[in-house]
Amino acid sequence: xxxxxxxxxxxxxxxxxxxxxxxxxxxxxxxxxxxxxxxxxxxxxxxxxxxxxxxxxxxxxxxxxxxxxxxxxxxxxxxxxxxxxxxxxxxxxxxxxxxxxxxxxxxxxxxxxxxxxxxxxxxxxxxxxxxxxxxxxxxxxxxx
Numbered sequence: 724x725x726x727x728x729x730x731x732x733x734x735x736x737x738x739x740x741x742x743x744x745x746x747x748x749x750x751x752x753x754x755x756x757x758x759x760x761x762x763x764x765x766x767x768x769x770x771x772x773x774x775x776x777x778x779x780x781x782x783x784x785x786x787x788x789x790x791x792x793x794x795x796x797x798x799x800x801x802x803x804x805x806x807x808x809x810x811x812x813x814x815x816x817x818x819x820x821x822x823x824x825x826x827x828x829x830x831x832x833x834x835x836x837x838x839x840x841x842x843x844x845x846x847x848x849x850x851x852x853x854x855x856x857x858x859x860x861x862x863x864x865x866x867x
Contacts, residue, residue: 744832744861745770751854751863752828760820760829760866767832776820778829780813780840813843821866828854831862 741763748759748771759775761767768775798806802823809819820826829847831837838844847864855863 740832740860741767742770744830744863747855747857747860747863748773748828748830757828758820758824758826760817760826762829762831762833762837767830775826775828776824778813778816780836780843813840814846817847817866826866829864829866831864832860834858834861837862 745767748767752759752771752773754772757773757775759768759771759773760778761775762778762780764777768777806819806823809815817826817829829851851864851866853862854865855861
């Protein structure tokens with residue numbers, strides 16, 4: 724009698740775009756010099772083997788718990804307050820990470836959510852260069 728089992732480590736269908744976007748990020752960014760802001764979770768950063776930050780639109784008027792609880796190398800009080808104020812909005816978060824932390828790229832892996840945030844998506848298209856775009860996979864913006 725034969726037994727057939729599914730592979731133990733199979734990528735879920737909904738995460739396939741993460742793997743495809745990770746490949747594009749590897750091709751279009753520099754491993755040591757690039758700092759990537761990724762819409763979603765760390766998974767894309769992991770598969771792309773890049774340093775960066777996760778980014779979420781689901782924050783309301785509060786700062787994302789991820790950013791609120793980070794050490795940020797014990798910033799002085801004035802910088803801490805400026806960072807907290809910037810992180811209250813998606814645009815402020817991207818500006819802060821670009822200007823203060825050296826972010827070089829913004830990666831969109833969930834296009835529907837990105838385009839639903841009209842003011843943010845308009846800002847990104849207006850102020851940043853699209854270096855990769857695929858309707859089925861995602862978008863990569865250069866922040867400089």
